[in-house]
Amino acid sequence: MADLETFRTEARLWLRANAPQSLYGTREGRFDGFWGGRRSTETDPDILRWRDVMADKGWTAPTWPVEYGGGGLSRDEAKVLDEVMTELELPPAVVGFGLVMIGPTLLDYGTDAQKAEHLPKIARGETRWCQGYSEPGAGSDLASLQTRAVADGDDFIINGQKVWTSHADKSDWIFALVRTDPDAPKRKGITFILVDMDTPGVSTRPIELISGSSIFCETFFEDARVPARHVVGEVNNGWTVAKALLGYERTMIGAAISGQMLGVEDELIEQARHYLGCPEGRLPDPMLRDDIVRAAMNDQCLNLTVERIRQSLREGQAPGSESSILKVAGTEAKQARWELAIRIAGQQALGWEGPGYTDDELQRTRNWLRSRASTIEGGSSEIQLNVIASRVLGLKFPGT
Amino acid sequence: MQLILNEEQAALAKTATDFARKRSPVARMRALRDSRDEIGFSKELWKEMAELGWTAVHIPEEHGGIGLGFFELSLILEAAGRTLMPEPFTSTLLLGANLLIASDDAHSARWLPEVCTGDALLALAWDERGARNRANRCATRAVAVDGGFRISGCKESVLDAHTADRIFVSARTGGQDSDPDGITVFSVDPAAAGLTIERQTRIDHRNCARVLFEDVRVSTDDVVGTLDSGLSLLEGTLDRATAGTAAELFGTTDEAFEIAVAYLKERKQFGVPIGSFQALQHRASRLFIELKLAESAVIAAAKAVDDAPDNVPAQVSLAKARISDAAIHVCNEAVQFHGGVGITDEYDIGLYLKRARVAELSFGDAAHHRDRWATLKGY
Ligand SMILES: Cc1cc2nc3c(=O)[nH]c(=O)nc-3n(C[C@H](O)[C@H](O)[C@H](O)COP(=O)(O)OP(=O)(O)OC[C@H]3O[C@@H](n4cnc5c(N)ncnc54)[C@H](O)[C@@H]3O)c2cc1C
Numbered sequence: 167m168a169d170l171e172t173f174r175t176e177a178r179l180w181l182r183a184n185a186p187q188s189l190y191g192t193r194e195g196r197f198d199g200f201w202g203g204r205r206s207t208e209t210d211p212d213i214l215r216w217r218d219v220m221a222d223k224g225w226t227a228p229t230w231p232v233e234y235g236g237g238g239l240s241r242d243e244a245k246v247l248d249e250v251m252t253e254l255e256l257p258p259a260v261v262g263f264g265l266v267m268i269g270p271t272l273l274d275y276g277t278d279a280q281k282a283e284h285l286p287k288i289a290r291g292e293t294r295w296c297q298g299y300s301e302p303g304a305g306s307d308l309a310s311l312q313t314r315a316v317a318d319g320d321d322f323i324i325n326g327q328k329v330w331t332s333h334a335d336k337s338d339w340i341f342a343l344v345r346t347d348p349d350a351p352k353r354k355g356i357t358f359i360l361v362d363m364d365t366p367g368v369s370t371r372p373i374e375l376i377s378g379s380s381i382f383c384e385t386f387f388e389d390a391r392v393p394a395r396h397v398v399g400e401v402n403n404g405w406t407v408a409k410a411l412l413g414y415e416r417t418m419i420g421a422a423i424s425g426q427m428l429g430v431e432d433e434l435i436e437q438a439r440h441y442l443g444c445p446e447g448r449l450p451d452p453m454l455r456d457d458i459v460r461a462a463m464n465d466q467c468l469n470l471t472v473e474r475i476r477q478s479l480r481e482g483q484a485p486g487s488e489s490s491i492l493k494v495a496g497t498e499a500k501q502a503r504w505e506l507a508i509r510i511a512g513q514q515a516l517g518w519e520g521p522g523y524t525d526d527e528l529q530r531t532r533n534w535l536r537s538r539a540s541t542i543e544g545g546s547s548e549i550q551l552n553v554i555a556s557r558v559l560g561l562k563f564p565g566t
Numbered sequence: 567m568q569l570i571l572n573e574e575q576a577a578l579a580k581t582a583t584d585f586a587r588k589r590s591p592v593a594r595m596r597a598l599r600d601s602r603d604e605i606g607f608s609k610e611l612w613k614e615m616a617e618l619g620w621t622a623v624h625i626p627e628e629h630g631g632i633g634l635g636f637f638e639l640s641l642i643l644e645a646a647g648r649t650l651m652p653e654p655f656t657s658t659l660l661l662g663a664n665l666l667i668a669s670d671d672a673h674s675a676r677w678l679p680e681v682c683t684g685d686a687l688l689a690l691a692w693d694e695r696g697a698r699n700r701a702n703r704c705a706t707r708a709v710a711v712d713g714g715f716r717i718s719g720c721k722e723s724v725l726d727a728h729t730a731d732r733i734f735v736s737a738r739t740g741g742q743d744s745d746p747d748g749i750t751v752f753s754v755d756p757a758a759a760g761l762t763i764e765r766q767t768r769i770d771h772r773n774c775a776r777v778l779f780e781d782v783r784v785s786t787d788d789v790v791g792t793l794d795s796g797l798s799l800l801e802g803t804l805d806r807a808t809a810g811t812a813a814e815l816f817g818t819t820d821e822a823f824e825i826a827v828a829y830l831k832e833r834k835q836f837g838v839p840i841g842s843f844q845a846l847q848h849r850a851s852r853l854f855i856e857l858k859l860a861e862s863a864v865i866a867a868a869k870a871v872d873d874a875p876d877n878v879p880a881q882v883s884l885a886k887a888r889i890s891d892a893a894i895h896v897c898n899e900a901v902q903f904h905g906g907v908g909i910t911d912e913y914d915i916g917l918y919l920k921r922a923r924v925a926e927l928s929f930g931d932a933a934h935h936r937d938r939w940a941t942l943k944g945y
Contacts, residue, residue, distance in 0.1 A: 435945050449945050458945070459936040463863075463884055470862035474569040481570060491855040554854055555847035559827050563842045 173243050177250045184219045186212035191255045199261040203294025203338050217291050220259035227265055227289040230273065234281055235289030242480065263332075264288035264295040268341050268360075271411045275358075275399045284339075284360070298328040298342030298361075298385055299408065306549050308343070309352045309405065313387060315344035315359065317401075320394050322346070322359065324367075324387040330543075334370040334383035338363055341411075347402050358404035360396040367391070377535035378518070415544050416493045427469065430503050431462035437510045454510065461502050468492070468499055494550045497540040504534035567873060569865050571641075578638060582620070582645035589614075590651045592914045598652060599771040605729055606773040607652040615653070616684025625663060630679035636806065640813035640868035647817025650921050652772050654687050655814070657726035660807040662688025665734055665751065668802050669791045673753050677732060689730035689756075691721035691777045692800055699930040701736065701800040702746050706779060708737035714785040715739070717752065720778050723928075727775035728765045730756055735779065740794050751796040753788045769920040805882045808929040809867040812885040815925040816857075816864045819893040822918040823857055826850070826900035829915075833905075846903060853896050860888040880942050883935035890932040893922040 189212055200206075200213050208214065220226050223237065228244040230236020239247065251258070269288050272281055287293040304311040313326025324344055334340065340361050347355030361368060367390035372380035399407040435458065438449055449455040472492065507530050508515040515531050517523030541547040556562040571579060589611060598606060615621060624639040625631025639659065646655055663681050666674040666688075680686035697703040706719025717737050727733060733754045741748025754761065762778040791799040827850060830841030840846060867885035870877045897919040901908040908915050930938070 431943070435943075438945075447944075449940075455940055455945065456933070456936055459940050463887060463936070463939065464859070466884055467859035467863050467888060470569060470866050471859055473567075474862055474865070477568065477570045491858050494851075495855055495859060548848070551848045551851040552844070554851035555841075555844075559847075559850055559854060561827070561830060561841040561847050561850065563839050 170242055170246055174246050174250060177247050178254070180223070181250060181254055181256060184223075185254070185256050186216055188212045189216055189256055193252065193255040193257045199257045200259060200291055201262045201294055201333070201336070202260055202291025203262075203336065204292070205294070205336050205338065206291075216257075217259045221290040224289070226258070226260040226291065227269065227285075230269065230285065230289060234273075234285035235287075236285075245476075260289070260291035262288075262291075262294055263297055264293060267297065267411055267415055268295050270414045271341075271407060272398065274410060275407050279395070280360075280398065293338045294333070294336060296331050296334045296337035296340045296363075296385075298331055298334075298340045300330045301327060302329050306546060308408075309356065311343055311345060311356065313342070313344045314348070315346050315357060315392075317346070317394070318391070321391045322357075322394060322397075324359075324361070324390045324392060326387050328385040328387075330373075330382050331370070331385045332382045334363070334385045335372055340368075340385065341398070343404055343408055346404075350402065353405045355402055356404040356408065357401050358398045358407040359392060360398065361387075361390065361392050365390045365392060375535070376538070377532045379532070379536070412545065416550075427465035427499060427503070430465060431458065434458050434461070434503070434506055434510065437507060441510050441512060441514070454506075457506060457509075461499070461506055464495075464499050464502065468495055471495075491554065493544065494541075494547050494554075497547065500540055501537045504530070504537040508534045567866065567869055569862065569869065575638065575641060579641040579645065581618075582642045583648060585615075585618075586645040586649040586651060590646075590649050590653075592650055592917060595650045595652050595771070596917070606771070607654065607729075612653050612687075613684040616682070621659060621684050622682035624659070625667060625678055625682055629667070629674055630682040632682075636809070636871040637865075637868045640810060640864075643810050643814040644817035644820075647814035647819075647921075647925075648821040650770075650818065650917060654726040654729065654773070656807065656811065657690065657730065658686075658688045660810040661690035661725070661803060662730075662732070662734060664806040665690060665790065665799065665803045668799055669751075671790065672787075673790050680731075686731045687726060687729050689724055689727045689733045690803070691724045691727065691733055691735040692804070693721060693723045694719070695722050697722075699804075699934055700744070701804060702744050702749065702797055704736050704738050704749050705743070706735070706737045708739050708750060708752065708784070710739070711783075714783060714788070715752070717754070717779045717782045717784060720776065722776055723766075724763075724775050724777045726773045727756070727763050727777050728773060732756070733761075733777065734790060735777070736796060736800055737779075746797050748794050749796045749800070750793050751790040751799060752784050753790050754782060754784060758782050758784075768924060770917075770924040772921075772924070802878075804929060805878050806871055808882045808886050809864075809871055809878075811925055811929050812864045812882070812889045813868055815889050815893050815922060816861055818918055818922050818925065819889065819896045820857060820861075822893075822900045822915065822922065823853060823896050825915055825918070826853075826896070826903045829904055840903070849899055850903075853892075853899055856892045856895060860885070860892040863888045880939060883930075883939045883942070886930060887932040887935035887939070890926040890935070893926050897922045 200208060200217055224232055224235065225237045225247060227235060228237040228239040228247055229241060232238040265288060269285060272284060299308055301311050301313060313324065313328065315322040315324045328342065340363055342359055342361055343356050344359055345355050346357040367388040369386045370383040372383050374380050438454060439445055442450055444450050511527060511530065514523060514527050517528055517531060519528065619632055620642050622631040623634045624636045627633040643655055658681060663678060666678050677686055677688065681688065692701055694703065694705055706717065706721065708715040708717045717735065719737065721735060733756050734751055735754055736749055736751050738748055739750040756763065760780040760782040764776040766774050766776060768774055830846060830850065831839055833840045863885040867881040870881040900915050901919055904913060904915055907913050
């Protein structure tokens with residue numbers, strides 16, 4: 167513990183000395199930061215310098231081994247670092263699926279050559295990654311995916327279509343699930359493969375969302391030739407790798423949300439005071455007041471539960487069944503927050519663009535629309551409820 | 567804040583749960599009910615638990631206790647809630663003992679050592695018709711007479727009053743109606759002239775009574791804490807009782823959930839276990855989520871009593887609001903999952919529904935605590 171406090175002091179000193187002034191106070195969500203990659207159009211010299219100093223220190227991927235561009239920190243040290251950055255309101259220097267999804271997966275399942283090729287570039291924000299799992303016919307039933315990969319010498323030739331590929335048009339690499347054995351049972355013929363988005367035959371088309379943004383794409387593979395050395399794990403054993411990655415993804419979604427909920431109660435109260443014209447005292451709308459309390463209490467319970475899971479992991483206790491609930495509870499808490507924000511703003515929440523609405527109002531409305539996706543992405547709530555019923559409650563009956 | 571159990575705490579929780587299951591299965595509570603037992607619980611079993619130290623865990627050493635902590639007591643309460651034990655945990659340990667731990671005066675020295683040994687049972691008469699969980703709404707009056715007071719009024723829902731060796735009562739020594747000032751707590755002999763205890767029967771068949779005071783004479787030495795400013799003493803005590811009730815209710819609810827899930831696996835219709843129907847699976851998964859989130863709040867409230875006194879009111883409101891809602895959802899659904907047998911007296915699940923309902927409405931329901939939370943935060 168004393169060591170951790172020493173580390174906290176050192177980290178604070180180092181960050182104070184190295185973080186560009188303009189970045190203090192700009193921390194928002196875990197995915198609000200520099201996504202990097204070859205296609206990045208970022209020109210702000212402070213953001214780029216922040217990336218450089220943090221990557222040199224290994225603190226863009228604090229827990230990764232030093233040899234792969236990480237900081238070699240323990241879990242506890244990484245948490246302290248995160249706390250200090252939160253305290254200084256400094257944004258992460260690099261964000262993205264490379265750091266939270268494919269990176270951890272390669273550490274567990276990748277070959278030494280794959281780790282050496284990809285991890286340092288991810289840690290420096292030089293490559294940006296996207297996730298090629300879902301297809302038009304394979305959503306919740308992911309294992310029914312049809313994109314085909316046929317071996318041809320030292321390569322695979324890939325044909326097929328992915329959909330909902332977040333940020334595919336801005337990414338350099340995609341980690342994709344492809345079918346390599348169409349005759350095997352559906353989970354047994356899948357391979358996990360890494361594909362450079364510049365490969366001839368790979369193309370993307372953005373999809374416009376109800377929130378007006380285009381965060382994801384359709385991704386097409388037409389006779390795309392990919393070296394077999396990019397297969398992660400064994401050929402036809404990709405389902406195991408795919409599931410491990412989904413585990414990181416869900417943990418990340420749940421944990422990120424619980425962090426985002428800090429301060430939400432105060433923000434909602436402030437908005438309620440503004441729109442209801444009630445600068446102090448008891449809020450005049452008792453139903454709204456009760457709903458704000460419900461949301462605030464739910465956030466508190468989530469934070470406490472995340473903390474409980476963290477403590478039992480640290481004590482080396484097997485993660486309790488609690489972790490399975492974070493995806494459902496976290497995403498619904500996030501939706502409740504934006505639903506409330508909309509209700510509080512009333513007519514001012516209905517603006518799409520143009521005069522009469524502040525930037526905050528327009529952004530809040532887009533956030534609400536975006537939040538509707540959170541119970542669908544990363545495995546829908548219904549699928550999570552199935553998982554809890556069968557794996558946690560044991561409601562699993564052969565032959566039914 | 568440490569939210570997981572250390573080794574000693576885990577061992578205590580296990581011993582208490584094993585004890586409750588072995589020595590006090592639900593059938594025992596049923597038998598006490600059916601025989602209309604005069605005491606309504608077992609004094610022998612209480613004494614046995616006292617020998618294990620369970621009546622002394624949260625009482626400071628200078629008063630004969632073990633001085634472990636409130637969190638440890640909450641683990642025992644959770645176990646007691648699991649098998650619907652009718653023993654006087656709430657009246658004696660949560661209300662009486664906590665009042666005396668806080669007053670830390672001659673009354674503490676007089677009664678706490680005997681509470682620890684299991685020899686004294688206490689009751690706290692604070693609730694009145696219309697008080698709705700607000701201890702300041704106190705119409706019972708104590709009028710000064712030479713050398714003491716005369717108390718008159720009617721107290722409701724006084725847990726275990728009919729077996730109490732000592733009753734503590736709140737009465738107005740000054741001020742009007744809902745004034746926060748002017749409330750005093752007195753220590754009263756249950757056999758005092760003018761004091762009538764009418765035992766009541768509630769849906770959970772634990773003991774409770776209406777206590778009538780007609781010019782009951784007490785002396786100035788019977789004042790617990792300080793004259794006219796008993797409200798903060800009462801409120802602090804009620805907060806601790808609420809935290810403990812939340813832990814007990816968590817035990818009751820968690821057990822009801824386990825009974826319900828077991829039934830989903832066992833009962834067959836259409837040739838398959840009813841737990842294979844997704845409509846029921848999803849409802850069970852949602853209850854599980856609600857229960858786990860509430861559990862975190864219940865743990866945090868008991869921990870706050872030990873480690874973070876300033877946070878007690880908010881953490882207690884969080885815990886009681888969340889576990890009250892979860893309890894009602896879980897128990898109602900658990901009855902529904904059972905179909906027709908769920909509403910028979912023969913099946914235990916109905917007993918859980920009734921016990922949970924009492925705990926839910928005691929010490930403030932979810933709406934009361936949400937209102938208090940917002941008030942504490944100034945909105
Ligand atoms: C914002 C966002 C970003 C995404 N990013 C990516 C990405 O980068 N890469 C990627 O590969 N994918 C991505 N996805 C896709 C996401 O994983 C899928 O949308 C999701 O798995 C659901 O699949 P689907 O859309 O085909 O819905 P469907 O599977 O068709 O589901 C439709 C409805 O049926 C329900 N349902 C389905 N099966 C069952 C069942 N067995 N029991 C009960 N109910 C069921 C679902 O819960 C849902 O309500 C993203 C999605 C969103 C919304």
